[in-house]
Amino acid sequence: MSGDLNPCPACGGRHLSEIYRLDAIPVQSCVLLDSADQARAFPRSALVLMFCDSCGLVFNRAFDPGLVDYASTTEESQHFSGTFNRFARDLVAEIAALYDLDGKQTLEIGCGKGDFLQELVRQTGTRALGVDPGFIPERLPGANGKDIRFRREYFDSTHIDYAPDLIVCRHTLEHIPQVGRFLRDIARLIGARRDVALFFETPDVRRVLAEGAFWDIYYEHCSYFTLGSHARLFQHTGLDVTRLYAAYADQYIIQYAAPAAGRVMPPAADDLADLRKLAAAFPARVAEIRAHWAQFVRRRQGAGKRVAIWGGGSKAVSFLTSNDLGPEVTDVIDINPYKQGKYLPGSGHRVSAPESLQQAPPDTVIVMNPVYLAEIGAQLQGMGLDPELVAV
Ligand SMILES: [Zn+2]
Known part of the structure; x- marks a missing residue:
């Protein structure tokens, strides 16, 4: 809590507390890159989430709008599902x-x-x-x-x-x-x-x-x-x-x-x-969940298993980069043809079509959006695949 920070952008309140911090994450998570090198070299910046005790807004105090270019090749459309x-x-x-x-x-x-x-x-x-x-x-x-x-x-x-x-x-x-x-x-x-x-x-x-x-x-x-x-x-x-x-x-x-x-x-x-209770408990909660998923992926990789992520959007970029996951995840899948063949900023994973899983069947598929779990389960079954299927 500090009085010298900028006030809450929603209500002007000054009763703010920091609840989350990442030192360097890709400044755009739905941008599409043409090569793995370009994707890994993508600019990163800090994220510092503040909670406003007066109105409940959560905002990134370190956000710099100059770093985000929405006119560039972003791919936010979810209309393929x-x-x-x-x-x-x-x-x-x-x-x-x-x-x-x-x-x-x-x-x-x-x-x-x-x-x-x-x-x-x-x-x-x-x-x-x-x-x-x-x-x-x-x-x-x-x-x-x-x-x-x-x-x-x-x-x-x-x-x-x-x-x-x-x-x-x-x-x-x-x-x-x-x-x-x-x-x-x-x-x-x-x-x-x-x-x-x-x-x-x-x-x-x-x-x-x-x-x-x-x-x-x-x-x-x-x-x-x-x-x-x-x-x-x-x-x-x-x-x-x-x-x-x-x-x-x-x-x-x-x-x-x-x-x-x-x-x-x-x-x-x-x-x-x-909200005040949730914000107070969040720092410990998020640390626990980050550690859980890092361990989940690394254990399977250590046992020689193939772990795929289904959903090549912002959630996947954040899931991977917040935990410094790279080759531990073997495949990133997306049904959107505009994303396939492109690379995720940060980790540099190539986004592939679901059919690519048939060549090297995954042992585990992590679904980035639980809403699509049934849809994805049916699609995997249709390809004759039966991996461990979990949603975040
Ligand atoms: Zn506020």
Whole structure:
């Protein structure tokens, strides 16, 4: 705890405590590299997680936005998985049921490759603008038209030339260091209007704190929320939280908000006492879990077993680099064809297609996202493989 540090970016609070520190992790964990050497030489930086006792925000005090380039070849799209597709489609259906968007305007901040926005246009008849510095036009052929437009840039309210009726922001807030300023910029865009809805989807850090899930902590994620700290940020900006719940096996926060009418706070937001306990216990918890997985992998390697990781994204990069794991893990598998043949920053593992496992069958497969366990088990069985299958 210290009074000379920068205040909490969400609430301005100064009652902060350090709960986690890594000296050097890759500054981008979903970037794709063309060679193992390039991947191992990828820039690293420190991560120092602070907990705000006033609002519950967890943030990386050492984060330097200048080190992260979202316009480069990142690969954050999860749209190759069947499970994720169903989840995203259901969310669009939920939004469509809540709001009549036919002929209205939707703005998506951080639209990624634009798949969600395109589905929203298809299901609701809304007109749409997507803003994202990493948008790749070639990946969504024919998408830019009368009803849906994309801009390859960072969100800035002064660049938006219309008043959106719905503002969508998925998996973006965790990348924003100055979250208070970001929300104020959105509030500026809304202005005095009251008939505007906001839909936010953000990773939920509660399970990470409770279970010491260090693989979910990585450099690009500089702001970490729970249901309560997420809602309190909106309340702090003068917005009402109208609907709040955890989804996707409690991995994501789903939150709807609106310009304030009556200072609405759902009961699910009341988690500060619980959060303070989790934050206090986290340093010991995360040390224990890191040691467990390092030992899990090294024991099997020592016994001459092949250990594969399924999921070649940020979780895998963090899992490997936080524990200095290299050749102890023999294979990294991903179903996304855009990742295959590329190399993970830090450890330098090559990402391969599932079929590659048939040539040298693994003894153990560690699944980086438990949500996909059944899907992956079925795929392994379909290839005639029956390894020890565990999820982090
Ligand atoms: Zn705070």
